[in-house]
Amino acid sequence: MDKNEIKLILNNTPTFNKLTPEEIDAFLVLCEVKEYKNGEIIYTQGDAPDYFYFLLKGRIVALTRQGVYESEIDLLKRGTSFGIISIFTDEPHSVTTKAIENSFVLRVGKEEFKGFINKHPTISLDFSRMLTQRVRAKTQEKPKKIFRVKRIGVIGFPSAGKTTYLHNLALKIKEETGKKVICIEVSSSNNFILPYLAKRDMQSMSLNEFSEATVSGAIVNDAVDYLLLKVTSPGNFSALLNCLCESHHFILYEIPYYFWDSYFDDFISLADSIHFVLFPQIEELRRAGILISDLESKNSLIREKIKVVINEFGSRDNITYTQKRSLLNHPVYATLPSASTDAYAKVLRRISRDIGDVITGLALGSGAAFGYAHIGVLKAFAEHNITIDIICGSSMGSVIATLWALGYEPKDIAPLAQEFGRKTSSFSGISFPFKGVIRSKRLESICKKIFGNKTFYDLKRMLKIVAFDFAKKEIIVLEEGPLYKAVAASCAMPGIFEPVTFKEDILLDGGILNPLPTKILLNYGVDRIIAVNITPSREEIHKEYQRHNKLHVFDFIFGSIETMQREFVQQALGIADVVVHPNFEGLGWMEFEKIKEFMARGEAAAKEKIDEIKRLT
Secondary structure, rough: OOOHHHHHHHHOOOHHHHHHHHHHHHHHHEEEEEEEEOOOOEEEOOOOOOOOEEEEEOOOOEEEEEEEEEEEEEEEEEEEOOOHHHHHOOOOOOOEEEEEOOOOEEEEHHHHHHHHHHHHHHHHHHHHHHHOOOOOOOOOOOOOOOOOOOOEEEEEEEOOHHHHOOOOOOOOHHHHHHEEEEEEEEEEOOOHHHHHHHOOOOEEHHHHHOOHHHHHHHHHOOOOOEEEEEEOOOOOOOHEEEEEEHOOOOOEOOHHHHHHOOOOOHHHHOOOOOEEEEEEOHHHHHHHHHHHHHHHHOOHHHHHHHHEEEEHHHHEEEEOOOHHHHHHHHOEEEOOOOOOOOOHHHHHHHHHHHOOOEEEEEEOOOOOHHHHHHHHHHHHHHOOOOOEEEEEEHHHHHHHHHHHHHOOOOHHHHHHHHHHHHHOOOOOOOOOOOOEEEEEHHHHHHHHHHHOOOOOOOOEEEEEEEEOOOOOEEEEEEEEOOHHHHHHHHHHOOOOOOOEEEEEEEEHHHHHHHOHHHHHHOOOOOEEEEEEEOOHHHHHHHHHHHOOOOOOHHHHHHHHHHHHHHHHHHHHHHHEEEEEEOOOOOOOOOOHHHHHHHHHHHHHHHHHOOOHHHHOO
């Protein structure tokens, strides 16, 4: 891996992204990159600490041993730091780490790492938090069971449906990750709802009476574990969480609304993330916005922890997404339809996969008619039950990505994509003076006929669209507003189309600087990235030009752009875990009428990678 790829990954990883470019460079001077082959041990349980490790690419499993038996406790994703506990405690490693595919690991000597941390207090606090989350066993006889722990606090106004959300989310996390989950309902009285939801008899435990013995007796074991916690006065909630960290990967706990102020340090600040469940009513949204600002005034880091979840089925006020966003002054993380619908289960599935670090992202590249191959890729994925949690598209890739994110199946995407290709490749709506051959209104009109007035708020799946901000000369990620505008902006090839005005921005084709948007997925914390690269290689382009007696104006335009994009594509390929690259021999940029052939090539290329993708996901 080259230095630019490594810096890109570090810059998009929490903790390291707090460092300046100069500080990242200083850190890399201390580091080395080591490749570990499939099956190779990085360090063994009981070894003395030697390095700080950071996984750049590949997969590494953490194992624990008791006697002759060895068991897996976690699968480490790209961007995971490990070996930290032993560095700071000078105790032997409590687990064995082993590569399960060829993996690249950044490592730095123990003393050099500690020296760097001491000089950079901006990240030392993050590593201290990380240390507390990776609990080691109290004795060598008691093997480590948990490598990483996530604590999710759930808040909301009375009757907002937060306990139902807490319970259903816990079950879904268990289903998606297969890991140990505990669901805690907190109350100052004995009015508990979890027994009704779980259909189990449960006895509450007072926080003031907490001990390891009492908590083990109070936990009800089921598909997920349950604990009813009665809190009438401040107690050592952090001690309870630390105890549960030894046996659970995910701790979900409800925080009563009357605790938010008086018990802030005990309950709010201890959460890794806070899910704020509320109904989309004007007064409730306004109160929520005030509360979020109030919590932020207590701790400036709280705002980034808060994820707003709106119970749409409880809506009484008919207000738009823009109005909701304005009242909250905070992004909306998810919207919940009725709990009895399939859509509800799909939303919970997405949230649970996000929490469980099992997010799979798909990057669809730019490439005119070659973009039809994306439909074939999606068809192959559907047939083989490959789950995609988030999709990101650039240029023609944004058209296919948006249709998929709206819930269309590949067979339904094909005629709409073909209509887009046919209409955008005809030269009607000429622009004078020449900002582009075709007016932006013409492109927007084509997109509007396909996407209507739907917005990002109407999506069934997570979507990011890439465009180029002409004024700022940088990539912009579109994730709010009308879909037709966003797609038009991403497809507005300079010289062919006029720029698209989106709010106050002047936007052009996202493929200019980001023809294969894997970096966008990395930036959003995606754990596994699949890239569909439809940019032909130099050899493929040469063969294609030899096939034609005459070259079209678009051959010159696309060929020139592709040459400029080659370096960007190579960087993007370095980020992806799996790359699907169809064979386009005999097909050209502008042959929009050959959609079935493009789709077949995409499907075939995807099927060649299916086994590798299944191992990844």
